[in-house]
Amino acid sequence: MALRHGHSTQRRGYALLALPLAAVLGACSSCASSVPQADPVPSAASSTSPPNLPVQSPAAAPSSTQSKPSAATSSSTSLATKPATSASARSTSNPAASQGSLAPLSSAATSGSASIKPLTQSGPIHSTSTTALFAAVAEGEVGSVRKALKDGAELDAKDGRGNTPLMRAVLNRDDQIAKLLLADGANPNSKNKSQESPFLRASAFGLEDVLRSALAHGADVNSVDRLGSTALFVASEAGQVESVRVLLQHDIPLDKVNDLGWSALHVTISLGQGSNNSLSIARLLLAAGANPHLTDPSGSDAFELAEKRNQPQMLSALRNSSK
Known part of the structure; x- marks a missing residue:
């Protein structure tokens, strides 16, 4: 009987001592699950205690039991803040999602859409029909140009660079739209901020039909x-x-002569390099009565310019015109 009682008492003692040990192990397990993984750092207990730990005395139980709420608090705090952190990461790592919340116009402007750039650039504010006219000229849509004109578009309105719809058509080398605008009354002499006009550009670009139309409409x-x-x-x-x-x-x-002191004949010889086109132009100018003896700022006339540039055919054309 005494022996049975002794064994029973011993088992009860083991059970009571196992409870604090389980609490300690449970707290450590809870901490490990809530704290981000890192390189393991050996604690004093793990580095000094052998694998078969001696059973702790009941006096140590309150200490390990008191540490359990702290571990639980740490675990709940980590779990509470973790979703917020991942949500924030998702919002910053996906800029397309935040941009998608913009209105379509703002989204297009933010993304630098080519179709929206003209709207975001500074420049004069035009009526709807005038804006439509500029757009139609840019797209080369003759039908849309006619509609914009019918709707009352301003023919000589200017964009941010001072270009009129006619100037834009000439710059696009769009003969059909340019002639349409001229026939409707567009001004061929309207100058942009660079002091260029549709008439001057049509001359330089070789747009003969536009040039004829411009001259017929007051160039x-x-x-x-x-x-x-x-x-x-x-x-x-x-x-x-x-x-x-x-x-x-x-x-x-x-x-x-221009501000540099050159005439049309001077520039033909100086920049034409004796090409077939320059020879043809020189002959046309000379036949019309251009003066080959007119000197440039260096004091050279057409003969001397051609001789300095080794242009024998040009010299021959000049001499023939002087006979």
Whole structure:
């Protein structure tokens, strides 16, 4: 009987001592699950205690039991903040999601959409029909141009660079729309911020049909660009034979010099490099009465310019014109 009682007492003692040990192990397990994984750091207990730990005395139980709420608090705090952290990471790692919440116009402007750039650039504010006219010219839509004009679009409105719809059509080398605008009353002499006009650009680009239409609708043959160059000068400079031919059919000044002191004949010889186009233009100018003896700022006339540049055919054309 005493032996049975002794064994029973011993088992009860083991059971009581096992409870604090289970609490300690449970707290450590809870901490491990709530704390981010890191390199293991040996604790004093794990580094000094052998695998078969001696059973702790009941006096140690309150200490380990008191540490359990602290571990539980740490675990609940970590779990409470973890979702917020991952949500924040998701919102910052996915900019497309935040951009998707913008209105379509703002989203397009933010993404730099080519179709929205004209709306975000600074410039004059036009009526709906005038804006439609600029858009139609840019797209080369003749039907849309006609509709915008019918709706009352302003023919000589200017964009941020001072270009009118007609100037935009000329810059696009769109003969059909340019002639349509001229026929409707667009001003061929309207200058942009660079002091270029549709008439001057059409001359330089060799748009003969537009040039004829511009002359028929009031183009000023004496108008000049920012360097003081006439339409005849810029056409000669660009080697546009047909433009020169068209311009010479009107009362245009042949020997007018620009701000650099060059005439149309001077620039033809100096920049034409003796090409076939420059020879044709020189012959047209000389036949129309251009003065080959007019000197440039260096004191050279057309003969000397051609000789210095080793242009024998040009010299021959000049000599033939002087006979």
